[in-house]
Amino acid sequence: MTSDKYPEREAITYYPKNGDVIRISFKELRQQVDGFAKGLIKLGLQKGEKLGIVVGRRYEYIAAYMGAVKAGLVAVRHFPSLKADLLVAQISKVGSAALVIDGDALAVIRNAVPGVEEGLVPCCLQPLPSVRCFINIDSMEKKGACYPLREIGGSELQSLENEIQPDNPAVIFFTSGSTGIWKAAVHSHSAIVECSISISEIHADINEGHPGCHLCVVHMYPVSAEALFAPVLTAGDRLVLPESVNVQTFLYTLQKERCTSTVIYPTYALEIINLTEKHDFYSLKLALIGGIILLLPVLEKLKKVLTPNIQNSYGMTEALLVTSHVPTDPIDGRVQNVGRPIPHSEIKLVNENFRTVAVNTEGEICVRGPNVFKYYHGDEDKTSRVKTQTGWFMTGDVGVMLDDGRIRHLGRKDDCIKKKILKIYPMEIERHLVGHSKVQLCQAVAVPDEKFVNEVCLCVVLRPDMVCTEEEIMGILKEKLDELRVPKHILFFDSFPTTEREKISRKRVAEMAVERLKL
Numbered sequence: 184m185t186s187d188k189y190p191e192r193e194a195i196t197y198y199p200k201n202g203d204v205i206r207i208s209f210k211e212l213r214q215q216v217d218g219f220a221k222g223l224i225k226l227g228l229q230k231g232e233k234l235g236i237v238v239g240r241r242y243e244y245i246a247a248y249m250g251a252v253k254a255g256l257v258a259v260r261h262f263p264s265l266k267a268d269l270l271v272a273q274i275s276k277v278g279s280a281a282l283v284i285d286g287d288a289l290a291v292i293r294n295a296v297p298g299v300e301e302g303l304v305p306c307c308l309q310p311l312p313s314v315r316c317f318i319n320i321d322s323m324e325k326k327g328a329c330y331p332l333r334e335i336g337g338s339e340l341q342s343l344e345n346e347i348q349p350d351n352p353a354v355i356f357f358t359s360g361s362t363g364i365w366k367a368a369v370h371s372h373s374a375i376v377e378c379s380i381s382i383s384e385i386h387a388d389i390n391e392g393h394p395g396c397h398l399c400v401v402h403m404y405p406v407s408a409e410a411l412f413a414p415v416l417t418a419g420d421r422l423v424l425p426e427s428v429n430v431q432t433f434l435y436t437l438q439k440e441r442c443t444s445t446v447i448y449p450t451y452a453l454e455i456i457n458l459t460e461k462h463d464f465y466s467l468k469l470a471l472i473g474g475i476i477l478l479l480p481v482l483e484k485l486k487k488v489l490t491p492n493i494q495n496s497y498g499m500t501e502a503l504l505v506t507s508h509v510p511t512d513p514i515d516g517r518v519q520n521v522g523r524p525i526p527h528s529e530i531k532l533v534n535e536n537f538r539t540v541a542v543n544t545e546g547e548i549c550v551r552g553p554n555v556f557k558y559y560h561g562d563e564d565k566t567s568r569v570k571t572q573t574g575w576f577m578t579g580d581v582g583v584m585l586d587d588g589r590i591r592h593l594g595r596k597d598d599c600i601k602k603k604i605l606k607i608y609p610m611e612i613e614r615h616l617v618g619h620s621k622v623q624l625c626q627a628v629a630v631p632d633e634k635f636v637n638e639v640c641l642c643v644v645l646r647p648d649m650v651c652t653e654e655e656i657m658g659i660l661k662e663k664l665d666e667l668r669v670p671k672h673i674l675f676f677d678s679f680p681t682t683e684r685e686k687i688s689r690k691r692v693a694e695m696a697v698e699r700l701k702l
Contacts, residue, residue: 186213195242198425209416216250234247235314239426267291270292270295282316283317284319300328356368385469396420396443397445398444447489581608621646
């Protein structure tokens, strides 16, 4: 184990919002994980029971997650920003036996379970009949059904090595996808291990066998959190975890801790290329970008400011990491494409009849391998709709497989704008405004015209204090797009509506566009 090889090596560097930096060695992290696992067993939690985790960007989240999995429980990650009714719905759906919470989550729990800190043990009643106790990482004393973290430690960790099997459920991630209806995707121990091995090999390669340092600025509720911190620690690298998530924190910690790899939000990329002050990022060897394909001019600026090695990543709740790049891939191609399948997994592109399409032909991306989820908890029908009996997961994403096996991601199948016989993917339009000095966000959506034929409407949010006209936006797009893909309408918004996961709700944006256009 990594903690045996490098007990004194720093594992986590944690920047709290208030207070001094906390540095935790692999030995200390191992002790915390083991202590938490012992405490869960001491509380009477059994192998296979669910442990809900409602914690923000805190290093304790990592110990709770790893401790739960080590104790044979199923870790259930809930979004810290959920309102009480939605949180109760998620907990009830999976039937968690206990919850790990922080002070912020406790405020939400109080609304759902009045008297939770009193001696009435209301958690045994509605609305959370399955929950037997709460573990509050911010509390110093037991209050009613809430235990402080320090009081749950046990004396011995039961040996579960022979009881926990690779295909046993290990973690549940909630996803609403494009439907807005929550689904609980169950992943096995082998899925977590395979993902960790694949990413740790990438880190070992870029760091040339030396200890690396990864700056984790992703929110704790995307799957990318687990898909990043576990592999980094598995490789013996250091994880830098700032509690705050903003571009100023990103720039400061990236430079201060001499990080060798990081993930970049698309919004970060746009701010970074416009930096005026001098920064020193010579230590950075890899920057991953997800969710958008950057234009080459933006990419060239990023390469000069950050690192030449910028890569696009591709994964999802149901399939964790799907593709990665290899050292022989051309630098520009690492952003324009999402790479090849990770080891031990397969990808194929299919048509509407689930027949494999030829290379360089558009099709739905399908994935098979240990990185794919087992099933949706309590939703056999939904599972069967997207996962075949032979294990293929139909992602709902559309792409093209190139001659060399790399995948070009075009966008979501459901987001496709069908204009007569033409298929237009929003990314084809939106990408041409990435990096524009006046545009902060944009969404291309379908709206009907007077003949009820789909037309493209581009909805735009401008950067603060910027002024821009419809003609200015249209002029840029007419230079880049063919006539049929140029939007018929341009609308300006102050902001876009978001989902509980803080993703832009394209469906709601389209509804607002139709309302504005009075169609």
